[in-house]
Amino acid sequence: MYGLVNRAIQQMVASHHGEDVWQRIKARADLQDLDFFSTYQAYPDDVTHRLVAAATQELGLSGDQIMQAFGEYWITYTASEGYEQLLESTGETLPEFLDQLDNLHARAAIAFPELQPPSFRCQHSADASMQLEYRSKRRGLAPMVTGLLHGLGKRFQTPLEVDQIASRDQGDATDLFHVRLSPASDPEASQPDPGVRHE
Ligand code: HEM
Known part of the structure; x- marks a missing residue:
């Protein structure tokens, strides 16, 4: 790397x-x-x-503890090493940011031409939770993703819980994370229901 x-x-x-x-x-x-x-x-x-x-x-x-701490650290570290603007332009909210992770790495690849980036796919549920699928050519880095998500939660001041619900290391086809935002931090929750007219 x-x-x-x-x-x-x-x-x-x-x-x-x-x-x-x-x-x-x-x-x-x-x-x-x-x-x-x-x-x-x-x-x-x-x-x-x-x-x-x-x-x-x-x-x-444990290796998992270190990788998790490292994932969390990566968010503030990259910001302090000249990539704050890249982080800033990736999304204004955590859900928006998670949708743009591949785009972030595509832009990072301009500075790192041999980058072998991970790939993410985010599915949003109505209850302010998300499922994030993580793909990589590398093995064993899933705990880093848990840490990254906690680091992003702090960056966006968005309290969240992360559970890994499928693991390649355990024989599953993919690494899958369930991310739950606390209701107070869900930007949609404070908006009026678009179906309800406020005269
Ligand atoms: C502006 C901020 C960021 C920069 C400049 C950046 C850049 C990089 C670089 C250079 C690598 C090493 C890969 C290689 O050398 O082939 C990497 C790996 C990785 N990045 Fe990012 N990254 C950033 C933010 C993020 C964020 C926010 C996430 C959140 C999910 C993330 C997830 C990962 C993961 C999981 C890896 C490990 C490689 C793998 O899974 O195969 N990165 N990134």
Whole structure:
């Protein structure tokens, strides 16, 4: 994956646990000779997997916990690394934003030409819940999606609950997430029913 991802892992670990812990994780991942990750260089996915595996050992957390925390962190990290405008123009509300995720990555691919982006499809229900389907050529990143959704909930100040209801790792055909917005945060809920006339 692009260096942007590995740099984000580095910054998340170093800011929460300190530079020494990051150096130990890097060494455990057999990357001690690497001075830095270059944002726009594509690294083998194995580099990212090794960093996550090393972090589980150093921090005593599960891979799922780390990937979830990383997903949440990714939203503020990309915003702070020059992609705030891309995030801003992707949607004004969380449901709108989730409909445009593929478009977001298509636009990101201008800066990252070798991008192998995930793909998402969002189905909206009348009860302010959504089903988000996640597709990727990679395996094992579904917990990151749960974290991403929580990070987006914070960004849009939209309290939400996320349940993964199908998992490729468990043998299902696809990774599917049920996203429930709390009623207070549903923009439609505060609108008058369009079928009712207010004279
Ligand atoms: C402006 C913000 C964003 C930028 C610049 C960006 C860019 C990237 C980049 C460079 C990668 C690495 C993929 C590769 O190197 O082939 C990636 C992966 C990924 N992105 Fe984004 N992204 C952004 C926002 C988001 C958001 C909001 C989501 C929310 C769902 C998301 C979901 C993912 C996932 C799940 C992956 C892992 C790759 C995979 O599933 O195969 N990204 N993105």
